[in-house]
Amino acid sequence: MRQTVIVFQEDCILTAAGREGKYPTITEAQRFGLQGQGDSFDRWRQALERLAAKQKPGPVRLVLPASLCVTRVFKLPCSRGKRLSEMAAREVRENFRNEITDYFLVRRRKTDKTGVDICAGGVEKENLERFLSICEDTGLHVNGITVPLEGYLKLVQYLEHFHQRTGIYLFFEAGYMTSILCQKGQYLYSSRTRLFSEPGTLDFGTEIVRSVSGIIQFYAGRSQEDPITEVCYGGCPDEDFEASADGIRNLNLNVSPMVIDPKISVPGQEKASDWSSCIGAFICGTRKEKQIDLMSAGRKSEEKSGQAWKIGSYLALPGTLFLVCALLAGGIGAAGRIVSSKNLSKQEWIDRVSQEGTYQKAQELESQLKTVENGILSVELLNRNLSSYPEFSGGVLRMIEGAGGSQMGILITDYDVETGTLTFDADSREVIDVSGYILRLQETGLFHTVDYTGYSFEDGWYTLSLSCTMEGKELEGGVQ
Numbered sequence: 247m248r249q250t251v252i253v254f255q256e257d258c259i260l261t262a263a264g265r266e267g268k269y270p271t272i273t274e275a276q277r278f279g280l281q282g283q284g285d286s287f288d289r290w291r292q293a294l295e296r297l298a299a300k301q302k303p304g305p306v307r308l309v310l311p312a313s314l315c316v317t318r319v320f321k322l323p324c325s326r327g328k329r330l331s332e333m334a335a336r337e338v339r340e341n342f343r344n345e346i347t348d349y350f351l352v353r354r355r356k357t358d359k360t361g362v363d364i365c366a367g368g369v370e371k372e373n374l375e376r377f378l379s380i381c382e383d384t385g386l387h388v389n390g391i392t393v394p395l396e397g398y399l400k401l402v403q404y405l406e407h408f409h410q411r412t413g414i415y416l417f418f419e420a421g422y423m424t425s426i427l428c429q430k431g432q433y434l435y436s437s438r439t440r441l442f443s444e445p446g447t448l449d450f451g452t453e454i455v456r457s458v459s460g461i462i463q464f465y466a467g468r469s470q471e472d473p474i475t476e477v478c479y480g481g482c483p484d485e486d487f488e489a490s491a492d493g494i495r496n497l498n499l500n501v502s503p504m505v506i507d508p509k510i511s512v513p514g515q516e517k518a519s520d521w522s523s524c525i526g527a528f529i530c531g532t533r534k535e536k537q538i539d540l541m542s543a544g545r546k547s548e549e550k551s552g553q554a555w556k557i558g559s560y561l562a563l564p565g566t567l568f569l570v571c572a573l574l575a576g577g578i579g580a581a582g583r584i585v586s587s588k589n590l591s592k593q594e595w596i597d598r599v600s601q602e603g604t605y606q607k608a609q610e611l612e613s614q615l616k617t618v619e620n621g622i623l624s625v626e627l628l629n630r631n632l633s634s635y636p637e638f639s640g641g642v643l644r645m646i647e648g649a650g651g652s653q654m655g656i657l658i659t660d661y662d663v664e665t666g667t668l669t670f671d672a673d674s675r676e677v678i679d680v681s682g683y684i685l686r687l688q689e690t691g692l693f694h695t696v697d698y699t700g701y702s703f704e705d706g707w708y709t710l711s712l713s714c715t716m717e718g719k720e721l722e723g724g725v726q
Contacts, residue, residue, distance in 0.1 A: 261303070262275045297384075307388075312424070315373075322362050350536050368540075374391070374541070407476075412475060417480055417523075464681060504522075654683075668716055
């Protein structure tokens with residue numbers, strides 16, 4: 247089946263057309279750079295307009311920019327069919343907040359009885375609608391939406407020696423690097439790193455080497471078998487990647503460009519690895535298999551919300567009318583009696599204090615009292631709002647320090663009160679057991695998620711960088 251894929255990136259859109267399948271064939275591939283400055287969606291729309299003016303693509307599958315979506319990989323107990331779908335849906339629902347979500351099966355090994363891996367992707371509803379809107383404005387018919395990691399995880403299975411070696415696979419695009427660690431065909435870990443240095447420079451190479459070194463330390467804490475032997479890269483020119491090659495080889499690793507199965511074809515003299523994000527979106531099995539489709543997931547979410555609203559409205563309307571009538575009937579009579587009684591009391595009081603010459607002074611005091619009461623209410627409201635945010639205090643810091651032990655120092659680098667995101671570096675003279683330390687942090691109960699962002703060694707110090715989302719406080723009626 248002929249398909250068009252459009253990949254949104256920070257500096258461009260990539261578009262490819264061809265036939266999807268187990269070994270897709272790409273017949274057209276183009277890059278449209280973003281022009282000017284300002285809102286990314288406006289710039290993406292302009293690029294789509296240039297695409298539409300040049301060709302009239304049929305149904306398109308969108309690959310969202312990684313910066314505007316969330317991806318995670320979960321390991322589930324080994325199961326199939328409806329049971330697997332139910333477990334996957336529950337896992338995704340419990341780990342994503344306020345996003346439209348969907349998932350796909352990463353890989354099921356015939357010899358692996360311990361479980362299966364799923365890759366889940368999520369996007370905020372507002373951003374999803376904006377992508378659909380700019381496509382509609384330019385006359386594009388969208389038939390699916392996915393995330394970059396899905397394509398990368400599909401593509402690595404078509405790399406040379408993938409099932410025989412343990413390696414790190416690096417995918418470059420628009421100032422970012424996605425790293426995937428696989429052990430003889432089995433997914434273990436993935437991360438996304440922002441590269442701040444100019445490609446090809448010494449600093450650029452240093453950033454890559456530090457990221458690779460961190461993954462090695464992470465893997466060493468998990469397994470002593472099948473050491474990492476390879477680093478393969480795609481989407482980065484050889485002359486730019488050369489800045490990191492010597493540093494990686496000094497880690498006793500082989501370095502090589504990605505070699506993709508030749509059955510996957512791209513047009514002309516293009517390198518297949520430069521179009522990884524497009525190719526991955528074309529890959530699908532011979533039989534219908536579960537794929538990430540955030541557009542379909544968004545529609546299902548709207549349908550469920552609509553059905554729940556309709557049922558609630560049907561049941562609520564008769565009850566509401568009855569309640570309103572009852573309240574009106576009883577309320578009017580009660581209100582009349584209360585108002586009459588209050589007016590009589592107020593008049594008697596006014597007459598009394600007027601005779602004493604203090605009525606005007608009482609009015610001034612009452613006005614001041616209202617001002618004080620309003621101030622108290624404002625403070626109480628502020629306290630309630632603050633109590634709903636995740637809290638960071640000295641006690642929290644001591645719990646974090648306790649998870650690392652006396653040999654590890656903690657340096658807080660940032661705390662976002664609105665999102666509860668805490669970033670910090672853990673420093674130690676000894677090699678840090680990354681997976682063990684992350685587990686101990688999770689066991690503190692402080693964090694909703696613990697994300698490992700980097701590992702480095704410099705001047706005799708090992709530094710582990712983490713980004714953690716703190717748990718919110720429980721409030722009456724639910725969790726904030």
